[in-house]
Amino acid sequence: MNKKIYDIAIIGGGPAGIFAAYYARMRKLNVALIESLPKLGGQPETLYAQKEIFDIAALPKVSGADLATSLIDQLHLLGCDEYLDTSVTDLKLDDGVWNISTSKESIVSKSIVIAIGNGAFKPRKLTFDYDPLLEENNLSYFVNNIEDFRNKDVAIAGGGDSAVDWAIHLNSVARSTSLIHRRNKYRAMESSVSDLNESNVEQLNPYIIKNVNFNQDDHDKINVTLKMIKSDEIKTITIDKLLVNYGFVSDSKILHDWNLDLEGPFIKVDREMETNLPNVFAIGDIITYPGKLQLIATAFAEGPIAVTKALRNMYPERDYFEHSTSLFKQ
Numbered sequence: 001m002n003k004k005i006y007d008i009a010i011i012g013g014g015p016a017g018i019f020a021a022y023y024a025r026m027r028k029l030n031v032a033l034i035e036s037l038p039k040l041g042g043q044p045e046t047l048y049a050q051k052e053i054f055d056i057a058a059l060p061k062v063s064g065a066d067l068a069t070s071l072i073d074q075l076h077l078l079g080c081d082e083y084l085d086t087s088v089t090d091l092k093l094d095d096g097v098w099n100i101s102t103s104k105e106s107i108v109s110k111s112i113v114i115a116i117g118n119g120a121f122k123p124r125k126l127t128f129d130y131d132p133l134l135e136e137n138n139l140s141y142f143v144n145n146i147e148d149f150r151n152k153d154v155a156i157a158g159g160g161d162s163a164v165d166w167a168i169h170l171n172s173v174a175r176s177t178s179l180i181h182r183r184n185k186y187r188a189m190e191s192s193v194s195d196l197n198e199s200n201v202e203q204l205n206p207y208i209i210k211n212v213n214f215n216q217d218d219h220d221k222i223n224v225t226l227k228m229i230k231s232d233e234i235k236t237i238t239i240d241k242l243l244v245n246y247g248f249v250s251d252s253k254i255l256h257d258w259n260l261d262l263e264g265p266f267i268k269v270d271r272e273m274e275t276n277l278p279n280v281f282a283i284g285d286i287i288t289y290p291g292k293l294q295l296i297a298t299a300f301a302e303g304p305i306a307v308t309k310a311l312r313n314m315y316p317e318r319d320y321f322e323h324s325t326s327l328f329k330q
Contacts, residue, residue, distance in 0.1 A: 006032045006081070008310055009100055009109035011088050014042020015296050016284030017115035018071040020303030025078035027311055032107050033080050034100070036087040040075075041068030042117055043248075044296075051143065051162075052169060055297045067296075083107065091258050093278065111279040111310040113303070114267065116286050119254075124246040130212050138222045139212060139242050143170075149241055151175050155224060157209055158245035164188040166243060167201050178202040178237065180209060182229055207235065212242060263288050273306035279313055281306035 008024050010017045013035030021033045039045065044053065044064030052061040062070075083102065090101040091112065100107040123141035130139070143149070143166065154174040156167045159181035165188070171177040179196070184205045186193050196203070204226060211225040215238055224242055226235045261268045261276040266288035273281045283302035285294055292298070311318060 003106075003108055004030075005097060006030045006107065006109040007314060008032070008111050008113060008307065009034060009098070009107055010113045010115055011100075012042070012115035012117060012284070012286075013037070013040040013082075013084070014115065014117045014284065015044060015067065015071055016117070016299035016303055017042070017113070018068075018075050019300050020113055020115060020283060020307055021080050022071075022075045022078060023304045024307045024310075025075075025080055027307060029307070029311065031080035032083060032109060033075075034083045034086050034088060034102065034107065036085070038085045040072050040082070040084070041065075044068055051165065053296065055295050057297060089254075091277075091280075098279070110314050112281065113273075113306050113310070114275075114280065114282040114286060115284045115299075115303070118248050118285055119265075123244070123248055126209060126212065126244060126246075128211065131214065134212060134214070134222065137220075138214075138240065139244070141244050143243065146170070146173060149174050149243075152240035153221075153238070154178070154241045154243065155180055155204075155237060155239050156243045156245060157181075158247070159183055159186045159188070160245065160247060161188045161192060162247075163245035164192045164196050166245060168192065168195050168199055170243070171199055171201050174241075176202070176239075178204055178239070180204045180207055180224075180226065182206050182208045204235070204237075210234075271305075272309040273302055274309060279310060281310060 007029035009032040010021050011034050013033055017033060018040055021031050024031045045068035051064050053064060053067060054061050056062055056067065087103040088100055089103060092099045098109050098112055100109060149170050150173040152174050153176045154170050155178040156163050157180045164186055167177055167179040179201050206229040207226040208229065209224060210227045213223055215221040215223050221238050221240055222242060224237050224239060255262055255267060267275055267282040267286055269275055269282050269287045269289050273283055275282055283306050284299040
């Protein structure tokens with residue numbers, strides 16, 4: 001029996017990959033969507049389920065979980081073959097088609113779109129040793145349930161968009177909120193920094209965390225020892241919850257194994273999202289090109305660009321100058 005050959009295999013089931021799969025189905029292409037986790041949704045669903053996102057067109061704000069649900073519902077209007085809990089291990093070009101080896105089975109496709117976000121993401125943890133029991137209740141690297149922080153004394157460590165946004169968001173439910181950052185200037189959207197400055201979040205700058213341990217008088221609380229940058233000043237705060245938002249690290253070794261041209265951990269693409277490999281495209285947080293912005297809104301645009309170029313390469317005789325109103329017929 002002949003094995004099914006897909007038009008496009010999309011590696012990664014986060015927002016970029018889901019929308020690219022939906023758009024490819026709008027273009028009447030056969031699509032395989034491959035996700036290493038047991039469910040679709042990517043980082044917004046897994047790491048930021050209850051965090052509000054503000055850069056989605058037409059949605060003033062939406063949580064990571066709600067965004068993932070809407071994208072999956074949209075995809076299911078047209079449907080595609082979903083390979084969940086399936087990790088890609090190798091790519092090989094054979095007679096003009098790609099053989100995709102996975103942890104479960106091989107998948108054959110004429111083209112590939114890589115949409116793996118930050119890859120196999122893991123939080124960047126505190127650099128010193130601490131009691132692992134802290135992670136059971138007091139120390140976390142992402143928010144599973146915002147109610148865990150209600151009426152608690154909370155500190156957030158970090159100075160990027162995620163840390164600043166969480167400080168503002170958790171401040172609405174916490175008893176008190178502090179933001180710890182090693183610099184006086186944040187690496188976050190100007191509007192978020194403005195909201196932070198207008199809030200009553202205590203800004204502990206410029207400090208780094210030197211130690212975290214259980215409070216001896218109340219084991220439900222923790223002591224966080226801070227050191228001021230370029231100073232001997234030491235400060236200790238006693239809180240219920242510490243949320244560390246130092247970003248995430250990912251392993252790009254497999255991208256080297258696939259012989260992709262990289263710039264640091266990112267895949268280099270051209271203006272049509274093509275990589276150096278034939279009919280292999282990449283979109284979302286994993287890519288770099290001049291002017292690239294790490295926004296979900298940007299990734300949503302990159303998917304249709306990649307799919308359209310793949311369509312041109314595979315089926316040059318097709319008319320690809322169509323509007324979405326004529327593409328989607330229920």
